[in-house]
Amino acid sequence: MSKHVVVIGGGVAGLEAAGRLSKVGFEVSLLEKEDKTGGHLNNWYKLFPDRRSSSEVNEYLDRISINGQVKLLTNTTIEKFSRNKTNLTILTNNGEELVADAVIVATGFDLFKSSRKEEYGYGIYDNVITSAELEEMFWKNNIALVNGKEPEKIGIVHCVGSRDEKVGNLYCSKLCCVTAVKQAIEIREYLPESKVFCFYMDMRMGGAYYEELYREAQEKWGVSFIRGKVSEAGESFDNKLVIKVEDTLAGRPLKMELDMLVLMAGMEMSEGGKKIAALGGLNTGENKFFAAADHHFGSNVSNVEGVFYAGTCTAPMNITETISHARAAVSEVMEYLKDDRK
Amino acid sequence: MGKFGFTISKGRQIDYDSNDRSIAAYIFEREPSFRLCIECGGCSATCTTGNLTKFSLRELNILIKRGENDQVRESIGKCMLCGKCTLVCPRGVNTRNIVSLAKKAFQLTDGYAI
Ligand SMILES: Cc1cc2nc3c(=O)[nH]c(=O)nc-3n(C[C@H](O)[C@H](O)[C@H](O)COP(=O)(O)OP(=O)(O)OC[C@H]3O[C@@H](n4cnc5c(N)ncnc54)[C@H](O)[C@@H]3O)c2cc1C
Ligand code: SF4
Numbered sequence: 001m002s003k004h005v006v007v008i009g010g011g012v013a014g015l016e017a018a019g020r021l022s023k024v025g026f027e028v029s030l031l032e033k034e035d036k037t038g039g040h041l042n043n044w045y046k047l048f049p050d051r052r053s054s055s056e057v058n059e060y061l062d063r064i065s066i067n068g069q070v071k072l073l074t075n076t077t078i079e080k081f082s083r084n085k086t087n088l089t090i091l092t093n094n095g096e097e098l099v100a101d102a103v104i105v106a107t108g109f110d111l112f113k114s115s116r117k118e119e120y121g122y123g124i125y126d127n128v129i130t131s132a133e134l135e136e137m138f139w140k141n142n143i144a145l146v147n148g149k150e151p152e153k154i155g156i157v158h159c160v161g162s163r164d165e166k167v168g169n170l171y172c173s174k175l176c177c178v179t180a181v182k183q184a185i186e187i188r189e190y191l192p193e194s195k196v197f198c199f200y201m202d203m204r205m206g207g208a209y210y211e212e213l214y215r216e217a218q219e220k221w222g223v224s225f226i227r228g229k230v231s232e233a234g235e236s237f238d239n240k241l242v243i244k245v246e247d248t249l250a251g252r253p254l255k256m257e258l259d260m261l262v263l264m265a266g267m268e269m270s271e272g273g274k275k276i277a278a279l280g281g282l283n284t285g286e287n288k289f290f291a292a293a294d295h296h297f298g299s300n301v302s303n304v305e306g307v308f309y310a311g312t313c314t315a316p317m318n319i320t321e322t323i324s325h326a327r328a329a330v331s332e333v334m335e336y337l338k339d340d341r342k
Numbered sequence: 343m344g345k346f347g348f349t350i351s352k353g354r355q356i357d358y359d360s361n362d363r364s365i366a367a368y369i370f371e372r373e374p375s376f377r378l379c380i381e382c383g384g385c386s387a388t389c390t391t392g393n394l395t396k397f398s399l400r401e402l403n404i405l406i407k408r409g410e411n412d413q414v415r416e417s418i419g420k421c422m423l424c425g426k427c428t429l430v431c432p433r434g435v436n437t438r439n440i441v442s443l444a445k446k447a448f449q450l451t452d453g454y455a456i
């Protein structure tokens with residue numbers, strides 16, 4: 001009889017893991033709390049570093065999971081999660097009981113809620129938006145202010161909700177610098193007359209072809225980079241946004257009027273993940289993400305036997321890393337279930 | 343040619359080995375958060391004094407750490423100790439206490455208050 005693996009969360013990580021597992025012959029149930037799979041990928045328009053369409057990655061993920069005959073349960077979350085002697089029992093919100101030989105948790109991340117950084121005026125001023133909302137505008141092929149006009153001067157604020165003791169997140173979300181660069185290029189491409197300014201503390205371009213994209217933003221698109229943490233955003237009499245920052249390289253405070261401000265919201269442990277952690281007694285770290293058994297050689301392994309992790313529920317990752325991590329989780333499950341050792 | 347370049351840059355160099363970093367050491371010991379500054383400029387952007395006159399707490403931090411004490415002496419008196427900067431610092435640096443401690447340290451070495 002083939003063994004049953006339950007994957008919780010149908011984002012990039014969950015789809016990749018579920019698809020691969022079913023390809024190698026496991027019976028797989030994939031639980032997704034929303035009405036469709038894809039997770040955050042559904043929100044992004046074009047992807048860094050090569051700016052391909054996100055739909056291509058989504059199609060790949062659908063192909064691998066559907067071909068593999070994964071049993072997909074959408075609108076499904078978990079009410080109970082317990083480890084028994086030889087298996088794990090999961091009770092869904094729809095009253096279904098699933099008995100699993102192994103579980104992969106792939107509950108992903110939540111975007112930092114930008115209203116928590118009150119000083120940036122998100123939710124107060126009309127044209128302060130998040131990186132995710134800018135992606136929505138790209139999807140609609142319409143980058144516009146609330147009054148319908150095209151923005152001429154756009155500021156991008158790095159590190160919103162990351163590297164910030166004030167909101168309790170000490171870590172770097174790792175992807176928002178390159179997202180800022182990618183989005184700056186896309187804005188310039190869409191609005192050739194516009195001016196784009198990135199306000200950063202450090203440019204963290206540690207991924208394949210990230211630094212090249214940064215160079216392209218400077219060279220080809222004339223994006224300006226100003227080193228300083230924006231301390232606050234306000235509004236002028238004529239409804240322009242005004243930001244305050246120290247241009248730390250010039251050593252002087254700088255004031256600038258902008259039409260639009262885009263906040264690079266960071267990644268946090270998802271609420272869905274927190275719930276699973278509480279239900280299943282899974283350890284979380286100081287950064288609130290799931291704490292894997294070992295940083296170097298156990299990044300898929302949890303503190304509960306038979307439960308493994310895949311993707312950004314353990315740390316910020318890009319899609320490439322998420323897919324690799326999911327495959328590694330599959331290999332852990334295969335080894336764990338390879339014989340009837342129990 | 344090479345020699346020429348060396349002579350002009352000399353006067354502007356931070357002479358790290360000879361500089362007196364005892365003020366920094368005094369602060370490190372009493373306010374460990376001083377080590378956490380990443381020079382982001384959040385404090386100096388929000389500082390009222392810094393927006394009106396040539397004064398930057400961020401710059402002050404680095405000058406103290408490098409032992410460029412004369413420059414620090416020149417500007418530290420401008421801080422009003424209002425604490426606005428502490429509210430924005432992403433690294434939780436106790437900025438106000440750094441200024442107070444620096445002033446105290448200068449008083450101990452110089453023999454008079456700034
Ligand atoms: C602004 C931004 C732009 C980005 N752009 C790119 C890019 O261009 N290129 C790139 O490589 N990477 C990009 N990334 C990173 C990329 O989004 C992630 O690598 C990827 O989405 C991670 O997939 P995941 O499956 O781990 O998490 P998620 O996408 O968060 O998926 C998790 C899934 O689990 C579900 N779930 C959560 N809790 C439960 C629960 N309790 N029960 C059931 N289901 C649950 C969620 O509904 C969701 O569908 C970007 C990230 C951000 C923040
Ligand atoms: S990746 Fe860049 S913007 Fe994101 S948290 Fe790290 S330094 Fe800040």
Ligand code: SF4
Pocket residue numbers: 385388389390391392399420421422423424425426427428437438441
């Ligand atoms: S405490 Fe000093 S440095 Fe900080 S904001 Fe007030 S005047 Fe500026």
Ligand code: SF4
Pocket residue numbers: 378379380381382383384385386399400403430431432433434435437
């Ligand atoms: S806000 Fe904090 S970390 Fe940033 S320069 Fe000022 S003291 Fe340093």
